Amino acid sequence: xxxxxxxxxxxxxxxxxxxxxxxxxxxxxxxxxxxxxxxxxxxxxxxxxxxxxxxxxxxxxxxxxxxxxxxxxxxxxxxxxxxxxxxxxxxxxxxxxxxxxxxxxxxxxxxxxxxxxxxxxxxxxxxxxxxxxxxxxxxxxxxxxxxxxxxxxxxxxxxxxxxxxxxxxxxxxxxxxxxxxxxxxxxxxxxxxxxxxxxxxxxxxxxxxxxxxxxxxxxxxxxxxxxxxxxxxxxxxxxxxxxxxxxxxxxxxxxxxxxxxxxxxxxxxxxxxxxxxxxxxxxxxxxxxxxxxxxxxxxxxxxxxxxxx
Numbered sequence: 001x002x003x004x005x006x007x008x009x010x011x012x013x014x015x016x017x018x019x020x021x022x023x024x025x026x027x028x029x030x031x032x033x034x035x036x037x038x039x040x041x042x043x044x045x046x047x048x049x050x051x052x053x054x055x056x057x058x059x060x061x062x063x064x065x066x067x068x069x070x071x072x073x074x075x076x077x078x079x080x081x082x083x084x085x086x087x088x089x090x091x092x093x094x095x096x097x098x099x100x101x102x103x104x105x106x107x108x109x110x111x112x113x114x115x116x117x118x119x120x121x122x123x124x125x126x127x128x129x130x131x132x133x134x135x136x137x138x139x140x141x142x143x144x145x146x147x148x149x150x151x152x153x154x155x156x157x158x159x160x161x162x163x164x165x166x167x168x169x170x171x172x173x174x175x176x177x178x179x180x181x182x183x184x185x186x187x188x189x190x191x192x193x194x195x196x197x198x199x200x201x202x203x204x205x206x207x208x209x210x211x212x213x214x215x216x217x218x219x220x221x222x223x224x225x226x227x228x229x230x231x232x233x234x235x236x237x238x239x240x241x242x243x244x245x246x247x248x249x250x251x252x253x254x255x256x257x258x259x260x261x262x263x264x265x266x267x268x269x270x271x272x273x274x275x276x277x278x279x280x281x282x283x284x285x286x287x288x289x290x291x292x293x294x295x296x297x298x299x300x301x302x303x304x305x306x307x308x309x
Contacts, residue, residue, distance in 0.1 A: 002031070002032065002033055003033050003035070004025065004032050004033065004034045004035070004074050004075075004213065005034075005035055005036075005037050005072070005073050005074050005075075006018050006021060006022060006034060006035070006036050006037065006073070006074070006075055006076070006077055007037050007039065007064040007067055007068070007073040007075070007076040007077070008036055008037070008038055008039075008064070008076070008077050009038070009039065009040070009064070010038045010039070010040060011149045011150070012149065012150060012151065012175055013079075013149075013150055013171065013172070013174065013175060014077070014079075015036070015038070016174050016175060017077050017078075017079065017174075017199045018036050018077045019036070020097070020174075020199060021075075021077045021097065021199060021201060021217065022034045022036060024097065024216075024217040025213065025214070025216075025217060028216035028217055029213060029216065032213070037067075037072075037073060039063055039064060039067075040063070061076070061078060061082070061083065061202075064076045065088060065091060065202070068091060068202065068203060068204050069090065069091075069204060071204075074203065074207070074210050074213075075094070075201050075202060075203045075210060075214060076201075076202040076203070077199060077200070077201060077202075078199075078200050078202060079169075079171070079195075079196075079198070079199065079200070080093070080096065080195030080196075080198040080199070080200035080226055080230075081169075081192075081193040081194060081195040081196045081198070083195070083200060083202070085194075085230050085233050085234040085238075086234070087202070090204055090205050090206065091202055091203070091204060091205060092202070092203065092204075092205045093200050093201065093202055094201050094202065094203040094210065094211050094214050094215075094218075095200070095201035095214040095215065095217050095218040095223075096198055096199075096200055096201075096218055096219055096222045096223040096226050097198065097199040097200070097201070097217060097218075097219055097222065098219035098222050099197045099198050099219070099222045099225070099226075100170075100171055100173075100174065100197045100198075100199075101170040101171065101173060101197055102169075102170070102192045102196045102197030102198075102247060103169075103170040103184045103185055103186070103187075103190075103192060103197075104130060104167055104168070104169060104170065104184075104185045104190045104192060104196075105167070105168055105169070105170045105172065105173075105181045105183070105184050105185070106123075106165055106166075106167055106181070106182055106183040106184075106185065107154070107157065107165055107166050107167075107168060107172075107177075107180050107181055107182060108164065108165035108182040108183070109157055109158070109163065109164055109165055111182055112164060112165060112182060113182045113183040114134075114138075114165065114167075114182075114183050114185070115183065117138070117141065117164055117165070118164075119140050120140050120141070120142065121140075121141050121142070121164040121165075122141075122142045122143075122144050122162055122163050122164055123141055123142070123143050123144065123163075123164060123165050123166065123167060124143075124144050124145075124146035124153065124156065124157065124160075124163055124165070124166040124167070125143055125144075125145075125146060125166065125167040126145055126146055126147055127167070127193070128242065128243050128264060128302075129193055129242070129243045129244065129245055129262075130143075130167050130190060131143040131243075131264070131266075132243035132262040132263060132264050132265070132266050133189070133190045133191065133243075133245065133260075133262055133266065134167070134190065134266070135264075135265055135266025135267075136262060136266035136267070136269055137189055137190075137266075139266060144163065146163075146166060150168065150172060150175065150177075153166055153168070154166070154180070165182070167185075167190075169192075169196055169197070170184060170197070171196075171197060187247055187258065190245075191245035191246065191247055191258065191259075191260050191271075192245060192246075192247050193245060193246075194226075194229035194230050194232060194233045194244070194245070194246040195226050195229055195230060196247075198222055198226050200226075201214050201217070221250040223279075224248075224250050224255055224279045225248035225249060225250050225255065225257075225279075226248075226279075227279035227280060227283070228246075228248040228255050228257045228279040228280070228282045228283040228286075229246040229247065229248050229257065229259075229283065230283065231279060231280045231281075231282070231283025231284055231287070232244075232246045232257060232259045232283035232284070232286050232287045232290075233246060233283075233287075234283070234287075235283065235284050235287035235288070236261065236287050236290065236291070236295065236299060237299065238299070242299070242302065243261065243262045243263070243264060243298075243302065244259070244260070244261050244299075245259065245260045245261075245262075246258065246259040246260070246283075246286075247259075248279075248282070253277050254275055254276070254277060255275065255276055255277065255278075255279060255282045256273070256274075256275050257273070257274050257275070257282050257283060257286050258271070258272070258273050259271070259272050259273075259274075259286045259287070259290060260272070260290075261290050261295035261298050261299060262298065263298050263301060263302070264301075264302055268294070268297075268298055270290050270293045270294050270295045270298065272286050272289045272290045272293065273286075274286035274289060
């Protein structure tokens with residue numbers, strides 16, 4: 001294989017991720033000609049629909065995935081947290097790149113930190129998971145739905161007189177936004193989304209030739225942590241917009257997974273910790289522990305019934 005095509009969205013962060021994978025592949029396979037194919041998805045074109053209403057429906061991936069089936073693309077590159085836990089038939093995550101910073105970050109107007117916000121401040125976020133956790137910490141804070149690419153969200157923050165800050169993944173540092181971040185959230189305050197900080201490579205299951213190429217850039221520890229987090233999410237029946245959070249670390253053969261399920265109003269929070277050596281078993285055990293502790297009722301109240309208990 002001499003020519004290798006990567007499908008990606010056109011947003012600044014998506015292009016950074018695609019170029020990151022391109023560079024890794026070119027370093028691993030010097031004779032491989034890797035090119036980017038950019039396209040718009042429904043999620044890029046339709047900015048009026050709340051993300052919570054389209055979670056798990058391929059809103060940001062369907063157009064790209066269609067070209068994986070036809071062979072027009074060899075791989076697609078995504079933020080793992082944006083991929084549904086159950087991929088369309090015939091597609092798979094064939095590589096997990098080494099994880100970056102998985103934390104959530106607060107970008108406050110005029111240098112404000114989240115901890116320093118005045119009563120009844122207004123914060124922009126498109127994530128129900130972030131909204132629920134922020135409400136748990138600060139019930140007085142009003143979370144406002146904000147859509148658009150990163151540049152659009154930053155512009156909206158600067159132009160809105162009644163918006164005090166926005167919450168984004170710390171991955172915005174990849175774009176040189178370090179100075180715009182006024183506070184990082186630790187896991188005790190806002191636990192990340194499953195897969196956050198991980199760049200995922202998606203390909204057609206039948207493409208053994210592609211799998212052979214991308215194996216070289218798969219990061220084993222990241223893959224094991226991510227699989228545990230997604231297993232936790234899968235058993236709970238949640239999508240990328242459900243108020244479910246999880247973060248796993250790997251030391252030697254041991255996986256340590258912390259997970260949480262929280263009500264939309266932030267009042268009810270279930271947090272669990274599980275360790276083990278099998279990613280899927282750790283994730284499932286943590287999910288069952290959460291369900292036994294009351295996550296079942298929280299999820300049913302949000303309309304997400306667990307798949308298995």
